[in-house]
Amino acid sequence: MTVDQDDPGAQQLTAVADGTREPSAAPPADAAPAGDGARATTPPRTMFRWGVYVSLGVLAVALVTISVYNTRGILIEVLIALFIAVSLDPAVRRLNRWGVRRGWAVVVILLITTGIVAGFLISVIPQMVHQFQVLIHDFPGYVKTLQERSPSFRRISDRYHLTTKIEDLLASLPGKISTGAITVTRRLFGALFSTLTVLVLTIYFMADLPRLRQSAARLFPKAHRAEVAKITDVMVDKVGDYMIGNLLISLFIGIATFGTFTALGLPFAVPVAFAVAVFDLIPMIGATLGAIVCVGVALLTSNLWPQTVVVIIFFVAYQQLENYVISPRVQKQAVSLSAAAVLLAGLIGATVLGLIGALMAIPVAAALKVIFAERLAIRDAADPEPDHDPGPGPEPDRDPEPDRDPEPAPAEDSQKAEAS
Numbered sequence: 001m002t003v004d005q006d007d008p009g010a011q012q013l014t015a016v017a018d019g020t021r022e023p024s025a026a027p028p029a030d031a032a033p034a035g036d037g038a039r040a041t042t043p044p045r046t047m048f049r050w051g052v053y054v055s056l057g058v059l060a061v062a063l064v065t066i067s068v069y070n071t072r073g074i075l076i077e078v079l080i081a082l083f084i085a086v087s088l089d090p091a092v093r094r095l096n097r098w099g100v101r102r103g104w105a106v107v108v109i110l111l112i113t114t115g116i117v118a119g120f121l122i123s124v125i126p127q128m129v130h131q132f133q134v135l136i137h138d139f140p141g142y143v144k145t146l147q148e149r150s151p152s153f154r155r156i157s158d159r160y161h162l163t164t165k166i167e168d169l170l171a172s173l174p175g176k177i178s179t180g181a182i183t184v185t186r187r188l189f190g191a192l193f194s195t196l197t198v199l200v201l202t203i204y205f206m207a208d209l210p211r212l213r214q215s216a217a218r219l220f221p222k223a224h225r226a227e228v229a230k231i232t233d234v235m236v237d238k239v240g241d242y243m244i245g246n247l248l249i250s251l252f253i254g255i256a257t258f259g260t261f262t263a264l265g266l267p268f269a270v271p272v273a274f275a276v277a278v279f280d281l282i283p284m285i286g287a288t289l290g291a292i293v294c295v296g297v298a299l300l301t302s303n304l305w306p307q308t309v310v311v312i313i314f315f316v317a318y319q320q321l322e323n324y325v326i327s328p329r330v331q332k333q334a335v336s337l338s339a340a341a342v343l344l345a346g347l348i349g350a351t352v353l354g355l356i357g358a359l360m361a362i363p364v365a366a367a368l369k370v371i372f373a374e375r376l377a378i379r380d381a382a383d384p385e386p387d388h389d390p391g392p393g394p395e396p397d398r399d400p401e402p403d404r405d406p407e408p409a410p411a412e413d414s415q416k417a418e419a420s
Helices: 008-018 044-070 072-097 102-149 151-160 162-179 181-218 222-264 269-280 286-301 304-330 339-382 411-419
Strands: none
Touching: 044 072, 072 102, 072 181, 072 222, 072 339, 102 151, 102 162, 102 181, 102 269, 102 286, 151 162, 181 222, 222 269, 222 286, 222 304, 222 339, 269 286, 286 304
């Protein structure tokens, strides 16, 4: 029998018939084809182990979330204390450079800060409370005077009964205060306890801030610790400079508002100046809110011309002065942020933590910008020669190939072609 040498199947059958090769076992009927790839089945024990791991992970995340939610008050106090410590750290390090030990530098800065705040409150609160009481007592008279001067406001007041509603609200205010005296007292003691807690935590954070920064750097691999330490130092410096500069700007506008109201003979200069200074801490809209309060008080307690108009001109001029002269000089060491970033950070901070979040949002955004800027600088330094894409350009000059005559066909090929 002739066997086709090019057929491997025929050769295998011939070898089996001659006895030189054992027949291969046939694959089982339910076996998958070899070309499709056999799928490894997962044992039940492994699937059970995976299910246990996933369940434990979900349970751990749930427990952490519940714990954070239940302790959110303490965590917010810790965050505020850390924020204050970072803000005051540049002043402490400056005293260190002058030869003062860190412990004594912390004590000096805290005493100075506490003395300034206490002196300000002692000098401002009594006058502010007295003028606030006078404002509440005379507020209906101011509304009636405004009705006499403005027919439009009179029509609005008569339509919605604003005068009657304001008088009823002011008449019921003492009763509400006396009824809620226990609640007010409880909240007052709670605020005092929270303030004391923040103060104690601030002292600890200020004293141990260098060690805390070193501990944070040790959480990263050794190859990146120097980089993390540098970024942390820059971030602390920028945040501290921003907060100190923001406080100075707020103090400046408060003093300027007090001087303007005093020069114009307008009442309630102390509480209005204090409100403007606090509002100015809020990014983007703080100065506008303070201006609205001042214009409203001037409009209620004085004539439209010249007092109210002068107050409007003062705030418009001061806003330009702050934007182009004061803020660039005071905040020259801080991180500059775009208007969109400031607005977005303020909205997110106010949504998360209210007024405190709005005050802390800009320094946090500045810290994030410092981190990204340092990372980009390190990446650019590691790659000093970026890839250049030359793009399509002119092709290099090539010598033109010489024209060649077609080779004649060989004589034998032509004879074979004629024979065929």
